[in-house]
Amino acid sequence: MNQMTNLQAEAQTSPFAARYNNFIGGEFRAPLSGQYFENVSPITGGVIGEIARSNAADVEAALDAAHKVADAWGKTSVTDRSNMLLAIAQKLEDNLELLAICECWDNGKAIRETRAADLPLAIDNFRYFASAIRAQEGTMGEIDNDTVAYHFHEPLGVVGQIIPWNFPLLMATWKLAPALAAGNCVVLKPAEQTPATIMVFCELIADILPAGVLNVVNGFGLEAGKPLAQSNRIAKVAFTGETTTGRLIMQYATENIIPVTLELGGKSPNIFHKDIMDEDDAFFDKCLEGFTMFALNQGEVCTCPSRALVHEDIYDRFMERVIARTEAINCGDPRDGATMMGAQASSEQQEKILSYLDIGRQEGANVATGGGKREMSGDMAGGYYIQPTILEGDNKMRVFQEEIFGPVVSVAKFSDDDEALSIANDTLYGLGAGVWTRNGNKAYRFGRAIKAGRVWTNCYHLYPAHAAFGGYKQSGIGRENHKMMLDHYQQTKNMLVSYSPNKLGFF
């Protein structure tokens, strides 16, 4: 058993127990090696507890626990599974404030966002898939008068899921909810940067799911994630993370001939047409917010609108307004409900962003605002903070082509629609995009012409459970959210039945 999470913690105090073990077979088990690693909060840079440092043996134990119950779990009725997902959602809702505090401490993000986005979205995702699985039906095809093709949805069995650190609980939910709804057992490896909230989640829902259905193994990617991805005992692997690891995971999957879902990088264009400035009204205000969305979650979003493309006719006036909006971002204590932007998730990430700010300067990009480390006081002095930053330059620069994963937007001008589209699509990635215009026809043409899986049109950073999310090009394979996601976690069983008493006549 874990030592207890402080269920009554206020935002200013870390709610986490001193140590968290793995969650395997419905119980909290110490890692077999007896080793732990330190979990650091990006808010302070200080250690907030110890986490199981698992290896291949722990992954095997988790797979044992999952396989033991996989058949039985796969045969539960969709009503039962749906009810369990609804119970999980309710449990999360009842503990929203606690989990919001956990995510804030674990990841460093502002509690304002965990309360308003991470948690409500996670809760809704469980409810959505609870509904979707109830509504899902197989098909029946009448091949001829006496021959019928039935198509059943069957679970894959035991699946492996590797979770990123940017929305630790929400990204786990995106993978867990459809997998569990579809009747799969899961072995889940959280990111080592953000390993704690998911353990609090396990404590909360331990009595809802049958033992072994969900197993969480913490540890380093190399020591725990890799054996999971390589295992020939998983029927599918889902991964969100960087491209190089994505390639390796696909490689391992080819050895086991299993499907993969990959959600990789992005360098999403956010296009501002000149008609947005026809009026200085509520819609234009929304456009200014749409630009500033690069700072949501400290820019640590794979769909971060990190390339803003602005029509040359409005460029100067628009920039003046968005610089002011960016400088108005409240960058206080992430634990304060009024703070809009928190700490970067790790010292590594802070270091990486700073190195890109340096690269941008070397390439000749103009720093319109921000551009460096954000110094904080008190217990936050050792935390990992960056100023929201606007760079101006051109699309060939590295800061326009490589994913910085920080509160940094690179802005370029365009002169006409063709140029805007050409810049928008001049990227390896194709995850998200934004289009801002008062002209519906233009919005439609851009939406269809941009090679990306999600084109936000006159909005940005909305993640409803029933809109498919995923990448074109090198941004990945497969989708998350939407009921189509159930297919990613199901086999198709075709029963081809002849009701004819007569032989075919070949032999």
Next chain:
Amino acid sequence: MNSYFADFDLNNPIAGADMDGHVEATTTALELLSKIQEKHGEVSIHYEGGYASGSDAMCLPVGEMRVSDRDILLGVVAGSPIFVYGRNVQDWDERCFVLDAILGTTGAFSLDAGTGYRFFVRSKPFADNRAHTLN
């Protein structure tokens, strides 16, 4: 030259770029590399400027990553080949790839995980380091 390198002509790299001085490593990186080589044998370094841990060079056992036409062998440090991948490949025609190591933990399957250090990629102009040659 071992068998793994036999596929690559170091004098005529795939990138078509001058190998001389294209890569170098800091003392800390060489120390980390040597520790990893001691424990894991031959390793290769893979770098893709991209997602979250993209600026971490990934250090893998040789052969772990199936190397494609689009993995460009940029050079070799301490016997370990350095491959770059993706859109940023051409940038290395203009800048020297500097393999560094700093305190921290990599988040991926890289062999530096758990050592307390992680590889970190920097770059610098060629002009002032042409004298640095490959091992």
